Amino acid sequence: MNIALLLEMAADAAPDRIALVCDSKRWTYGDLLAAARGAFEIIQESGVDYVALLDESSEASMIALFGAALAGVPYCPLNYRLPDEDLAALLERIAPALVIGDEERVERIAGSQGHTVFARELFTLKAQESWPEAGDREYDPGEGIAVQLFTSGTTAAPKAAILRHSNLLGYILGTVEFASADEADAALVVVPPYHIAGISALLSSTYANRRIVMLPAFEPEAWLKLAESEKVTNAFVVPTMMARIIDKMSDIRPDLSSLRSIAYGGGKMPREIIEKALALMPDTGFTNSYGLTETSSTIALLGPEEHRAALASDDPKVRARLTSLGIPLPTVEIEIRGEDGKVLGPNEAGEIYVRGEQVSGEYKERSALDAEGWFPTRDAGFMDEEGYLFLSGRADDVIVRGGENMSPGEIEDVVLTHPCVGDACAVAIPSVEWGEAVGMAIVPREGQPPPGEDEIKELVRSRLLSSRVPEKVVYVEELPYNEMGKLLRRKVKEILAD
Numbered sequence: 312m313n314i315a316l317l318l319e320m321a322a323d324a325a326p327d328r329i330a331l332v333c334d335s336k337r338w339t340y341g342d343l344l345a346a347a348r349g350a351f352e353i354i355q356e357s358g359v360d361y362v363a364l365l366d367e368s369s370e371a372s373m374i375a376l377f378g379a380a381l382a383g384v385p386y387c388p389l390n391y392r393l394p395d396e397d398l399a400a401l402l403e404r405i406a407p408a409l410v411i412g413d414e415e416r417v418e419r420i421a422g423s424q425g426h427t428v429f430a431r432e433l434f435t436l437k438a439q440e441s442w443p444e445a446g447d448r449e450y451d452p453g454e455g456i457a458v459q460l461f462t463s464g465t466t467a468a469p470k471a472a473i474l475r476h477s478n479l480l481g482y483i484l485g486t487v488e489f490a491s492a493d494e495a496d497a498a499l500v501v502v503p504p505y506h507i508a509g510i511s512a513l514l515s516s517t518y519a520n521r522r523i524v525m526l527p528a529f530e531p532e533a534w535l536k537l538a539e540s541e542k543v544t545n546a547f548v549v550p551t552m553m554a555r556i557i558d559k560m561s562d563i564r565p566d567l568s569s570l571r572s573i574a575y576g577g578g579k580m581p582r583e584i585i586e587k588a589l590a591l592m593p594d595t596g597f598t599n600s601y602g603l604t605e606t607s608s609t610i611a612l613l614g615p616e617e618h619r620a621a622l623a624s625d626d627p628k629v630r631a632r633l634t635s636l637g638i639p640l641p642t643v644e645i646e647i648r649g650e651d652g653k654v655l656g657p658n659e660a661g662e663i664y665v666r667g668e669q670v671s672g673e674y675k676e677r678s679a680l681d682a683e684g685w686f687p688t689r690d691a692g693f694m695d696e697e698g699y700l701f702l703s704g705r706a707d708d709v710i711v712r713g714g715e716n717m718s719p720g721e722i723e724d725v726v727l728t729h730p731c732v733g734d735a736c737a738v739a740i741p742s743v744e745w746g747e748a749v750g751m752a753i754v755p756r757e758g759q760p761p762p763g764e765d766e767i768k769e770l771v772r773s774r775l776l777s778s779r780v781p782e783k784v785v786y787v788e789e790l791p792y793n794e795m796g797k798l799l800r801r802k803v804k805e806i807l808a809d
Contacts, residue, residue, distance in 0.1 A: 313453025314476050315380040317483065317518045318344050324490050325520050332541060333370050333525040343373060349441035350378025354409055357427045361405040364388040364504055365412030367527035371431045372504040373513055374438050375411055383451025385459045388505035395420045401461055458510060460604050471675035472604045481668030482607040483514050485642035492521035499538055499546040501526040503794055508577060511608035512547055531559040542569040549577035549796030554584050560591060567592065576600035578796035581727060582634050589622050601636035603688055607669040611700050613637030636700040643667035645700065647693055660693045660718065662706050691718065708800055710739040711747050712778055722749060725774045726767060731759040734790050736803045740783055750807040751781035754789055761786050783807060
C-alpha cells in the first residue's frame with residue numbers, strides 16, 4: 312500500500328470538503344488530489360531520486376508529500392534553519408533531487424549538485440496545471456521508502472532515518488478511524504514540515520477527513536487568533552509553545568470554546584506548565600504524545616481523562632502521572648532494558664525499547680533493529696506498576712558519578728520546585744575525584760531574585776541523595792531549546808565549561 316491512498320480515499324469520500332487552509336487560501340480534498348497527481352507528473356519528468364522541501368509549511372508541503380508517494384520517490388523535507396555548510400552537505404547526500412523552496416539559496420550553496428529547483432508558488436501552480444482529466448497512470452505500489460528524515464545530528468553527522476509506506480500506514484491505520492471527523496473539525500498544524508510530528512499530523516488528519524489549518528511559523532498571538540477565527544478543534548504543540556501560549560492568553564483572552572483537544576510532545580513538559588494549561592482550559596482535553604522519527608510518530612499516550620484524574624488526585628503516585636508519557640499504544644510493545652540487555656521490572660530505570668509494525672528503526676546507513684525487531688530508542692526511562700511510562704532523559708545524558716548512574720530529570724524536577732526558579736537543566740561536568748559531577752544551569756523566574764547557590768544545593772540535598780547535589784551552579788537568561796522544544800544539553804555543557 313501507498314500513503315497516497317489516504318488522500319485518494321479522503322477525496323473519494325468528500326471531494327468538496329475543505330482539506331487545507333494556509334495563508335487564507337482554501338483547498339478541497341479534490342483540489343489536493345489533483346495537485347498531487349500533477350506533482351507526480353513533474354517528478355516523473357524530472358528523473359530525480361528525491362523530492363526535497365526547503366521551506367516552511369504550506370500547501371506545497373502537502374502536495375509534495377503525496378506527489379512523491381505516487382511517483383515512488385522518497386520525500387525528504389530539510390531543516391531550512393541549518394547553516395549553509397550543513398545544508399549543502401545534506402543536499403549533496405540526496406542529489407539529484409527536485410527541491411521546492413528557496414531557489415537562490417540552493418543555487419548559491421549547491422548549484423553544482425544537479426538539482427531541479429522550483430519556488431513554492433511555481434511548483435504549486437505547475438502541479439495544478441499538470442494533471443490531465445483523462446488518461447491512466449501507473450503509480451508506485453508503495454513497497455519502498457515514503458519519507459527520509461535527517462536526524463538532528465547533535466553529536467555526529469545527521470543520520471538518514473527511513474520510513475517506509477508500511478511503517479507510516481501501520482501507525483495511521485492503527486490509530487485513526489477513516490472519515491471520523493465532522494466537517495467542522497479543524498486541526499491547527501504549526502510543527503515544522505521536516506519533523507515527524509508534522510508529517511504524521513498531515514497523514515492522520517487527511518485519513519480522518521479533517522480540515523488542516525496551517526500556521527507556517529509559530530507566534531503565540533498568531534496561533535491564538537487563528538485558533539479562534541478558524542474555530543480549531545484539535546492542535547499539537549511542543550512544551551515551549553505551550554508556555555508562550557499560556558502567557559499570551561492572559562493578554563488577549565481569545566475565544567477557544569471550540570478547542571476540544573490539544574496534544575503535546577517533542578520534549579519534556581514541566582508540570583507547572585501543564586497544570587496551568589489544565590486550569591486555563593478546563594473544557595479542553597490534553598494528550599501527551601511520545602514518539603520518535605524512527606517509530607513513525609506516537610508510541611505512547613497520556614490521555615485527557617488521565618490528565619484530569621492526576622490533577623485532581625491527592626495520591627502522589629497518581630499525581631506524578633502528569634509528568635509521564637502515558638500508556639503504550641496497543642499496536643506496539645515497549646520494554647525497559649538494563650545495560651546487560653535484560654528486561655527490567657516496574658520502577659527500574661533503563662533504556663526504552665520498542666517493537667511494532669510502525670517502527671522502522673532503519674537508517675540509510677544501517678538498521679538499528681535487533682534480531683527480534685526491537686528498536687533501542689536511546690531514551691532512558693522506567694514503567695510503573697500500572698504500565699505508565701516515564702522519561703528520564705536520553706541514555707547518553709545520564710550522569711555517572713563515581714560509578715553511580717543519575718538521571719538529570721530527577722534533579723531538575725526538585726530544583727524546579729523552588730519558587731524563584733523558572734527553568735533548570737542538570738548535566739554532567741568533569742570531576743577529578745568522581746569522574747563526573749552534577750552541573751546546574753538555572754533560569755531565575757521572571758520578577759524574582761535569583762536563588763542562592765547554597766539554597767539550591769540544600770534543596771537537592773533535602774530531597775535526594777547527597778551525590779545529586781550540584782557542584783557548580785550558573786545562572787542564565789534562558790536555556791537553549793531547538794524549535795521542537797528539545798533541551799540542547801550539549802550547549803548547556805558548553806555554558807558550564809565556559
